[in-house]
Amino acid sequence: REEEGGILGIGEYSLHTGLRLSSGPEGKIEKDLQDESQCKMLTMLPMRNWKECEAVPSSLSSLVAAIVPGHLRKLNTVFEISGLHIVGLSSVRSESDEWILPSCATCRRAYPCQAHPNAAEESRLALRAVFVDSDCQCSMILYHDTITSCVNVGKVLEFKDTPQLRKELLEGFRSALWRAKVTFRENDYHQVLELECRHLERFLSFDAANPDVSAAQLDLPRCFLGGGCPVAPLREVKRDTDLGVLSVHNIDASSVRALVMFNNVTLPDDETVQKEMQATSAMRIKRSVDCLLSGTSEPFQSKIRAAGPASAVTWLLRGPPQEVHHVVLMQTETVNEYAILSHVLVKPEAVDSVMSYYRYICSQQEDTEELSFESTLTPAKRIRTLRESMPTPSKTSGAWQDQ
Ligand SMILES: [Zn+2]
Known part of the structure; x- marks a missing residue:
């Protein structure tokens, strides 16, 4: 298997060679199989589903x-x-x-x-x-x-x-x-x-x-x-400005995932929109948001910002209050203000399910003990150790193969 040229297709290489049916009783099968759909079914059998x-x-x-x-x-x-x-x-x-x-x-x-x-x-x-x-x-x-x-x-x-x-x-x-x-x-x-x-x-x-x-x-x-990119209730995020690292649930990372909703807080005009000095067409937009993962008693507010051409930051400037976004955030020079690495709108019909799944991830980040392996352990032994620490149904799954 070539390293570069052959890399294409490893995952999707399918068995197209099929069967060679030419003589004896197979000849009759070949005739029966002249219908193309049947031929396809036969030759696809060896592929794993x-x-x-x-x-x-x-x-x-x-x-x-x-x-x-x-x-x-x-x-x-x-x-x-x-x-x-x-x-x-x-x-x-x-x-x-x-x-x-x-x-x-x-x-x-x-x-x-x-x-x-x-x-x-x-x-x-x-x-x-x-x-x-x-x-x-x-x-x-x-x-x-x-x-x-x-x-x-x-x-x-x-x-x-x-x-x-x-x-x-x-x-x-x-x-x-x-x-x-x-x-x-x-x-x-x-x-x-x-x-x-x-x-x-x-x-x-x-x-x-x-x-x-x-x-x-x-x-x-x-x-x-x-x-990695942990999911972060923004209320709980700590920052290390020297290292440029954010920390949540004892996980250090350069960026975190958050679920935020535009709120009604209006920032001063000169803070909301700033022209970037380097490029005349670029703007820096800042917006106040509520974190949807920081508890429900009172909303936890943060500021998020993005810079770029007008078309790339319109969502942040013009998005209506209550609109929810999934954002990947990095720290800035200011406490509780984040730079947006990427964003995607979370439609109203998806908000509850995403929120509830991210709460589950947060509970995993808080509660699960990290597994660590002795450096001398081989891959096979690591997988065995891993299986031992898994819950049902992972541990007892019928998918385990002898190894
Ligand atoms: Zn070929």
């Missing part, structure tokens, strides 16, 4: 913590991680910034393909997505079929990598929390295990009513690895 297969509910951080550089080990168990937030998308290529790659139309690996020299070229999306939970971040590659099943880019796709397509993809992945089915993959080149995303689906939408997700609210073991 990642969407439906059983999986062990886990946290992202505990799986990432099981990875030890230099230790390769075949681990077959399928894990399921719910409530993942995607903070960024980038090209899978290190030497270029392409989001759409030329692929072999027959096997979907990188084009031109040695196995199918006569096959046509097909444009397919492939992206590296950065997933975060409260305790860590981890990037996984998403392939064309996964991407297009999660985000509706039909109208803008047209096989061209355009700014419009990138915007739709970023906004699409930002509009929800995700549930991923993952497995460990041995990366021989880097001599390390890595997580491979086998299936991805919407878990909790910010832009639509949500199903009941309480079954996924388990007391799963977590491992503090850093680089």
Whole structure:
């Protein structure tokens, strides 16, 4: 498996070679199977149904913590991680910034393909997505079929990598929390295990009513690895200005996720809108908000701000009171005032379910004891330790494979 060229299609390589039916009794089968739909069914049998297969509910951080550089080990168990937030998308290529790659139309690996020299070229999306939970971040590659099943880019796709397509993809992945089915993959080149995303689906939408997700609210073991983005009741956030770090529930992070609602507090005009000195068209907008996770007795107010061209900050300037936004925030030079890294509108029909799920995450951040591994433990032993500290149904799941 090539490291770069071959990277495309690993996750979606499907068994198209099928069966060769030419002589003897098979000849009759071949005749029966001339109906194309039947042929397809047969050749697709060997593929695993990642969407439906059983999986062990886990946290992202505990799986990432099981990875030890230099230790390769075949681990077959399928894990399921719910409530993942995607903070960024980038090209899978290190030497270029392409989001759409030329692929072999027959096997979907990188084009031109040695196995199918006569096959046509097909444009397919492939992206590296950065997933975060409260305790860590981890990037996984998403392939064309996964991407297009999660985000509706039909109208803008047209096989061209355009700014419009990138915007739709970023906004699409930002509009929800995700549930991923993952497995460990041995990366021989880097001599390390890595997580491979086998299936991805919407878990909790910010832009639509949500199903009941309480079954996924388990007391799963977590491992503090850093680089995560904890959910923050802003009332409880502490800051270390020297390190540029925010801290909530004893988790240090450079950014936090918050659920805020525009309130009726009017800031002085010169504080609300400021022209950025460097660029004449850019504005800095500041707004007062209520934190929806800081308790209900009396609202906890904070200020949030963003800078950019007018079109990028209008939502902050013009959004009506009571409008709710999911925001990723960084600290500023001022106490209880935050810079907005990203935002997404939470529609009224989604507010209750998102609020209740984020309260669950906060309780996990406060209450769950962090699991830590002896540095000498191998990946397989870490996974065994992890299983021991899991609650039912994770611990007793039928998805565990001998390893
Ligand atoms: Zn091919």
